[in-house]
Amino acid sequence: MKARHTDRFASIMLWLGALVIVGLLVAFLALILVRGLPYLNPDFFNGPDGVRGQLFNSFYLLALSLAFSLPVGLGAGIYLAEYAPKNKLTDLIRLSTESLATVPSIVFGLFGMIIFVNKLGLGFTILGGSATLALLNLPILVRVTEESLRAVPRSYREASLALGATMWQTLRKVILPTALPGLITGITLVAGRALGETAILIFTAGMNVSRIPFDVNPLAAGETLAVHLFAAKSNPLPGTNADQIADGTAALLIIMVIVFNLFLTIPSRWLQYRLLGKNRE
């Protein structure tokens, strides 16, 4: 009977935990949206201090940084999960990947600044910012990819290889589709970090935007929404409505993250559907 009580108790605790988590989130969202939503009018985007440039830059930087880090991160994760022999060297790679995830982003920022801004002489650019972001995100991508692939049952691998599939075919047609939800989680984490990152970008992408709306030139300056928010909070310019800008930007950022998550989940559902066949139960 003790087990029964423990079970009941644990269930209640788990529910409580979940409610605390959801409660925290609701509190955060409410705080941010209630404060910020009222300021989100056309002027907020297109006005003289409008953020449409920052909005565009946020997505542009995100896209570029993913374009840099995804192939390499996935590739390295796949290698570690599927090909790498189990030895000291791969353990070392794993360990350093994990510990690299602890380096404060500002150090990446300085590293990026020295490489891209100073050594390559790019100045503050979207290119430098997104490349540095990519560096920041690599370790997480590698680890998450490896973990998701390892979670795919061995029998799938065996079945495919036993049919004379190459490793690549097995990966592409069975393992990756099965691991897709985990991969998506990883990408969401990384993307969230990219959208919210400030320390790195101040040193590499600069704190203002190109005057041309929606400038796709990767050598343009690339202030993002998060940096804009940071600037408004830490150096609230006299004569501007810094608090309004900050609150509005924060709300906009949240909305953006919501939109991004939708963007990611819908195609990924579709992709998994395509890759695994019409898999309705």
Added chain:
Amino acid sequence: GCGQTAAPTTPTPSATTIDKKTISAAGSTALQPLVKIAADDFMAKNPGVQVNLSGGGSFTGLNNVASGSVDIGNSDVFVTDELKDKGLVDHQVAVAPFLIIVNKDVTLDNITKAQLSDIFTGKITNWKDVGGKDAKISIIGRAKSSGSRATIVKIVMDGKDFTDAAAAQDSTGNLITGVAQTPGSIGYIDAAYLKDTVKALKYNGVAFSADTVGNGQYPIYALEHMYTKGAATGTVKALLDYITSPEFQDKNVEKSGFVAINKLKK
């Protein structure tokens, strides 16, 4: 030349021409608001020119301009010894005065240099010792590397160090938030950022204004510099000229909470 682009009302200095389409400036966060206004105006006047701006701190600006990766390095401080021989040229563009601010529950209106020094060094820890009510003093200052802090140490504390008990914030905005919500707290900010959530104290009986700074009665201020590597030329010079032009200094500098550079009596 810039003939076709210059706005007719602006008397363009004869020696400057627009050569580079994109120039960049980085460094001091204190000075950044002012440069940002200038850059926006400047870009409006010169379509096709892009001024890229970044913060990062005074030394970041100095390093970057010394290494040639930006055109202008913004700084609250004079160039350091390490960079003395890099051929950096100083352009002083504004005076940044500093205010002593306190939480609104502090009853004092004025503070003397001696009192302030004792508070910041940790000798006095209760407001009643400087004529206020019986409440603990919480210091919220800036980081060791801050130009503001260096200025306070130099002018108010005669080089003595802050007490370790002082909390610090990285930016003026957060400092103000901190002082506004912490009872009995005291801090210091660039005058430009003063908000009505906190109270500014008179220093030695003098309230801050452009005039009291100009005539030397209000002594807590620092010079804001924009460094170039070698003499400024072309677009860079045009921008610097614009910032130091009387038009800009009159119209924007004081509105932004700085004091025009020419107001200062040497």
Added chain:
Amino acid sequence: MDKIVVSNLDLFYGDQQALKTISLAMAEKSVTALIGPSGCGKSTFLRSLNRMQDLIPNVKILGQVRIDGQDIYADDTDVVLLRKRVGMVFQNPNPFPKSVFENVAYGPRIHGEADKKRLNEIVETSLHGAALWNEVKDRLHKSALGLSGGQQQRLCIARLLAVEPEILLMDEPTSALDPISTMKIEELIAELKNKYTIIIVTHNMYQASRVSDRTAFFLNGELIEEDVTSNLFTRPAMKKTEDYISGRFG
């Protein structure tokens, strides 16, 4: 003619020896049955014939396995081609988390068949071959994971038939099947024997005697005896074999 020749095969899991100096030859177009108590190394032996054992870490293999005279453990062996030629049905059914159709079409697809019509044909023939067509023809596009245990196993057989291997390794292919499906599979084996070399692990001695030409008896990782099936079951040379067959063992 001998299709597969195994000589002095030793296999270790870590430092535990699972196969002890096995030597055995299997003729082309014949059925060889492997029997022996649980844990004696039948699956292990089978899996070393198409190098599935490569996938398990810490496995060490000594000795030789020759297929058509080629040592499959030689450095230049094309493992992918080997596995296409040497197909395998596993002890536990392992369908992909895909639809029934996609499971069967998987092999042909990876080997280059893209024509829709041909694929449909292959899938249907293979499902017929595995005696599953009637049960799944209305749910070809539903998940294979919703099938019953026996259906899943037959699906795996169908999936294998679709790639037309030369050698079939079957690890207790009918253990999850009812007598009728079993009979169908046995008939299928009899038929396939004309084209393929088949090695089948079974616990059912009746099955072994029904389907196989020769039978090998394993015990504790050793090959105790191998002979023409009828001989082995009626006049075993070794005492251990006799004990096992007559159920007097252990």
Added chain:
Amino acid sequence: MDKIVVSNLDLFYGDQQALKTISLAMAEKSVTALIGPSGCGKSTFLRSLNRMQDLIPNVKILGQVRIDGQDIYADDTDVVLLRKRVGMVFQNPNPFPKSVFENVAYGPRIHGEADKKRLNEIVETSLHGAALWNEVKDRLHKSALGLSGGQQQRLCIARLLAVEPEILLMDEPTSALDPISTMKIEELIAELKNKYTIIIVTHNMYQASRVSDRTAFFLNGELIEEDVTSNLFTRPAMKKTEDYISGRFG
């Protein structure tokens, strides 16, 4: 006395009906065998006796299952207790990714046994009971996932014996076993029958006739016939049963 009484049981996977109005009673301390072709609903039926089917989404169940007169689908049923009383061996072996010892000790532990010595005893007895002790006694503390298929299945049986249920549901418990282990399990069943009520799914009709008192024949989700085993195999009442038994089916 009837231990289990099933009346008018319907079961749907989504909108596909897998069990069609099954009514069946099973007596205490008896063995009932379920036979029928693959996919006919044997596992489904078995799993609805201990509400394992609750775990699958989109399953709808109508009708009643009474154990000791209690409707197990009533709202106030204690499902945990039900499952302790009604133990189950699954069609595919499913050991935990733990050591052999921990697998067997799991049940006693969760039911409150903490005494080391008792646990050791229980584990040893259960492993003996499942005819596995000799093979694993030297590797009790190694991972159960390294066992062969048949060893894993016997481990699952041992794990079940360790909790001493009242009713044993066995889904083809010997399909992965060699004849000797099978014989041991069958002997075990004969022994357990004195204390437990046992329901066993099997594809092996010899096994059904060897171990069971009564046999039920399923076809396409329907219960075609249920009778004393010897009757059902020698004088089936229904044509379909006869066809199936004589292998003349389909």
Added chain:
Amino acid sequence: MHHRKAWVYFNDRLSRYLFISSAVLVSLIILCIIWFVGMQGFSTFRQVSVIDFFTSSKWSPDSGQFGALTFIAGSIGTTLMAIVIGGPLGLAGAVFLAEIAPPWMRAIMRPATDLFAGIPSVVYGYVGLTVIVGFIRKSTNSSTGYGVLAAGIVLAIMILPTVISLSEDALRSLPGTYNEASLALGATRWQTIHRVLVPAALPGILTAIILAMARAIGETMAVQMVIGNSPRLLSSLVSPTSTLTSNIVMEMGNTPFGSTWNNALFLMSFILLIIALVLIILVRTAVRKGAVR
């Protein structure tokens, strides 16, 4: 046919080389960064004694005193705090999502956790500064409310999404047979969870905790806003102190590259890496020892 086969093999080989080169590239990048930070950092010791750096808490670069003990203690303190609060809560959330949540609850909570991950650290810091710090000040009677407790709470919230999503994925990818096998033995849901499922998913959960910890120890902006940033050795949970990251971000921008001060900041980053390494190894061995048996 032959042509196609060559193509398939080519693809296979090509992809393998691509994966290998990705791994090599990643390793090189990692090496580069570690080397860069390490080189820069170690040149501190030309001016500063190793002993002083690690054992002194006197940080006064102007007068040549570089004692980093305060920051090291602060970083370890906040990280442990974050894990102690956020780890169990996050794991509870993951278990709840994977095993208990009714579908509608999961449909709300899963995207919600993803959202958590997208909230910028500046926002976390700001909420920390305006809400949590004030709350701590009032409820603990400290004078400012800044300190390890505030930072720990903010970090605990920030690491939630990492812990939750990665652990939940690990739990979900377990074969359903474990769950079935345990329940069929009469185990309660909780027994199944903590004796079978969580141990089986442990490698994934470990990765989650480690990445979360990495995030916590490396987080800068939010911590810096609520820790108080005074160079005083950790003495209570509610008085201002500093962490490695907060001090790095406060001073990095304004110290000349190549100066001893700047080098010391790089050294602090390197120490961060080492601390993380040690923590990772500790967590791994501790959890493995504790749970697998």
